[in-house]
Amino acid sequence: MDIDKYTSHDRVxxxxxxxxxxxxxxxxxxxLIKRGFEPEKGKWSLxxxxxxxxxxxxxxxxxVLHQLTGMHDIYMEQLYCFSDVNRDSEGRVISIAYYALINIADYSEQLQLEHEARWFPLNSIPDLIFDHKDMLEKAKDRLQQKVANHPIGFELLPGKFTLPQLQNLYEAIYESPLDKRxxxxxxxxxxxxxxxNEKExxxxxxxxxxxxxxxxKYSKLHHEGVKFI
Known part of the structure; x- marks a missing residue:
């Protein structure tokens, strides 16, 4: 093997x-979390x-997900490769973005304090560092596409839920009302x-x-896909 073919190329x-x-x-x-180091220290970040x-x-x-949430077996999916040459002011960094779905009620308040983390509604996102706003927008678009054919929205709900709560979730994802019937x-x-046999x-x-x-049945539809919405 010609080592020079590796050592002669830039490292990123x-x-x-x-x-x-x-x-x-x-x-x-x-x-989102408050970034704890330079560059962009103190600003909101993924x-x-x-x-x-x-x-x-x-x-x-x-x-990374476990570090922030303390949770295991989180629904996670690779989203996109962000590789703009100047995306990070400190060096040549390629980022592979992932999106994850969790039940807010399961999230540890202690970890939230430790990481200076905060939940933001998607219509009230603050300025983010680098290209993180683009990542968030692309993740939202992907989620809207995915839930149309796969019942992954349940990952965002508690173990038991009502049909109105389920509809509220999908209306929030699509940012649009849905016909109840x-x-x-x-x-x-x-x-x-x-x-x-229990009511909310x-x-x-x-x-x-x-x-x-x-x-x-959920697992089968999850993997095979179906026209869900």
Missing amino acids: LVAVDCIIFGFDGSQLKAL MGGFVNRDESTDEAAIR NFTRKVLSLGILNKL KESSRKGAFYYVFDKA
Whole structure:
């Protein structure tokens, strides 16, 4: 092997950046942190880090997500490679962006304090460092495309939920109202929800039944895809 073919080329740094989405019952939000070092110290940023020599980009993203959330088995998907030559003012850095979906209620307040993290509604995102705003916009577009054919939106919900809560989620993702009757009929026709003999009564006097998803059927649709919305 001709070592010169490797050593004669420029070396670049590879990073991962994670767009973390959560849903609070009415708004879709992104988790941002205060950057703790220069350049752009003190400004809002996505959570990220450099890829270590002994890990893949997927492994690096899992490490970064766990560091910020303390959670395992988070839904995560590789989004895009951001490689503009001047994207980082400190050097030549290529970033592989990932987006992740978590239940806000499961997120540790202690970790939020440690990382100076905060949830922002997608319509109230502050100025972000480098090209992180572009990453966030691309992640939102990808999420809208993905949930149309895969029931991954459930990753943003608690273990049990009502049909109105589910509709609120999809309206938040699409930033548009959905017809209640058509939405309910379509969702129930998929056969992935199991109705519980329990109601949520805080939202109305009559109350709405809770549902949970059928994990086996959900997993099948998750991988095969279906026209969901």
